[in-house]
Amino acid sequence: MATIREISEKANVSIATVSKVLNGKGSVNEKTRQTVLQVARQLNYRPNLNARNLKSGQSRTIGIITEDLTVFNAPEIVDGIAAACDEAGYHYILGNLRFYKRYGNGQKDLKESNALVHAAVNGMLSKQVDGIIYIGCHSHIVVSLSEHTEPKFVCAYCISKDENIPSVIYNDEKAAYDLTEILLNYGDRRIGMITGPLDSSHTANRTRGHQRALFDHGVPYDPCLTFVGDWERDSGYALAEKLIAAGVTAIFAHNDLMAVGVLDYCNEKRINVGRDLRLIGFDDREVASVCRPRLSTAAPPLFEIGQAAAREMLSILAGNKASEQNIMLDCSIIERESTLGSKP
């Protein structure tokens, strides 16, 4: 690999001059500038970032830690971060904890997972990152991050328990509100809801949004039309029966998978979803546009979450204060045949 010194020799100038040309700093004669540039190109010169970063003491790099690149919507978020970094001339490095592959969903060993996060953070600090963005949903892990006070942290897709770490999340409640409003605008008054487990903050937020929409439209909330699911398809199937028996004209399921379960039930019972029953899910996973009728749902702004997290980080690194509030982005509301009726 060609170095700055080789260029300086070939071009008959000092290495300082070469450095100036390459960085566009200081004043150098246009002719020498051209010569240097030409020699550099000819030698196929590429700066050694290790040397540059070492000397200048800054890497213009942010670290991204994902709990698991292959679950959740991590790739989209990483993509958003990457886009924002590219735009700003920053670099990024990825650390993939491979959490779920390692432990399954059970997270059997908290100690071990903490160690994993610590190791990843330390590794990134060794690489002199300016800040770290954490993508995941386990705030108990995130908390352990804050012990390391040196670099800047930002959480994406989760709320950090630590007040000092800004978080970028999506607005569950508003999306649930908007989805419910779709149903209300169609005239539905008896709307069933299948929630996620009660210990999930998503469940709480989505329920709140739903109730608020009902309230704003003067429709009383009937607790008998709400059942608690477990995010899985089967629970959607099972609860669909109860809700339909209760005479609902629409169902809002807290995720697409449970909505598909409802769909299964309706298909079996020859209930025409979209006409006789309106159905709404949440998440916009692939299944939502693959099932028939396709599901109306809310798509979390994953790319934008990544982008916003990166921008927040860059802003902090530029010396600005971190946002006081968590940054909350809106979901896209996607209406499909499950509320529209069959394809036009």
Place this chain on the structure above:
Amino acid sequence: MATIREISEKANVSIATVSKVLNGKGSVNEKTRQTVLQVARQLNYRPNLNARNLKSGQSRTIGIITEDLTVFNAPEIVDGIAAACDEAGYHYILGNLRFYKRYGNGQKDLKESNALVHAAVNGMLSKQVDGIIYIGCHSHIVVSLSEHTEPKFVCAYCISKDENIPSVIYNDEKAAYDLTEILLNYGDRRIGMITGPLDSSHTANRTRGHQRALFDHGVPYDPCLTFVGDWERDSGYALAEKLIAAGVTAIFAHNDLMAVGVLDYCNEKRINVGRDLRLIGFDDREVASVCRPRLSTAAPPLFEIGQAAAREMLSILAGNKASEQNIMLDCSIIERESTLGSKP
């Protein structure tokens, strides 16, 4: 950030000694070793990799370039690479070209995309990576990589046009053979096939595997039972009609999406897939386990491809010769209700 020098001062030894302790090289008295270690821990010391890599001239890092992290099965492959790297104590950095987001599937501007790849490669070389793994499916781009001869290259998920670049791919033909054999073992003799477009190597390979299986089982191949699709659901739907009219008892679609199209047709016509007609797809995308009946299909070994690519790279970096042949991994054959009949 604490440095080696600070440790040396606190511990009253030279920096050389500290370095030796930290790297476990040279001989140092057990007592001083402990002191140094303790001071290091106390100062929360983390080695500066920029300095280390600069001095030692090697980074133990490989670069990963993905055409687009959010399409294809890139995340799984990256995951496999990451796992192999972790295992070997190597680092990796990710470069996401965001190809499809930028250009859509059309790749309107080859010049520009080449520039993109070059920039990514140059960036990685600046970071002193020892080698680069390219994940994607556009060999024309990969070819442009080989102009850069300095680092080692490995292709994952695609075959490089350049003979010198080893590639890790999955065995399309064998998977198609095995899938067809499932049908043959059920006694199917009139098997319809819906292929991908004719200019795809997948189409050629899968067709070959299919024909070979028929041949080995003494079943003549009937060209009238093969139709060319376009990977999309609608083509599966349309061609299902023709094949069923032709009296097939089973259909092998070259991907899951077209198979789901077949399923749509069958559901509409009340043909019981799994009992009256056996159906097989390819790819094991999410849809395959979401549709009803669930699809029998072949799952490309994505994680393993990443892992193998990384291992090949590490082997090359260790001084071994690159594999003569492309490395070909088998798909997992997954049998579900679309060939098994309804759920037990």
Place this chain on the structure above:
DNA sequence: ATATGAAAGTTAAACGTTTTCCTAACTCTG
């Protein structure tokens, strides 16, 4: 003619490591 200052370059130190070579002290061996 002299002073001022900008322009164009250079010198050399520094960033935090690793590593080669060196020295001193000790322990064997015969």
Place this chain on the structure above:
DNA sequence: CAGAGTTAGGAAAACGTTTAACTTTCATAT
């Protein structure tokens, strides 16, 4: 006790940059 070998540790150079401080040159203003 001399020589050899081992152990423990240190001094200093080097990796490829950036950058502060400096020098030289030359145009311009007084």
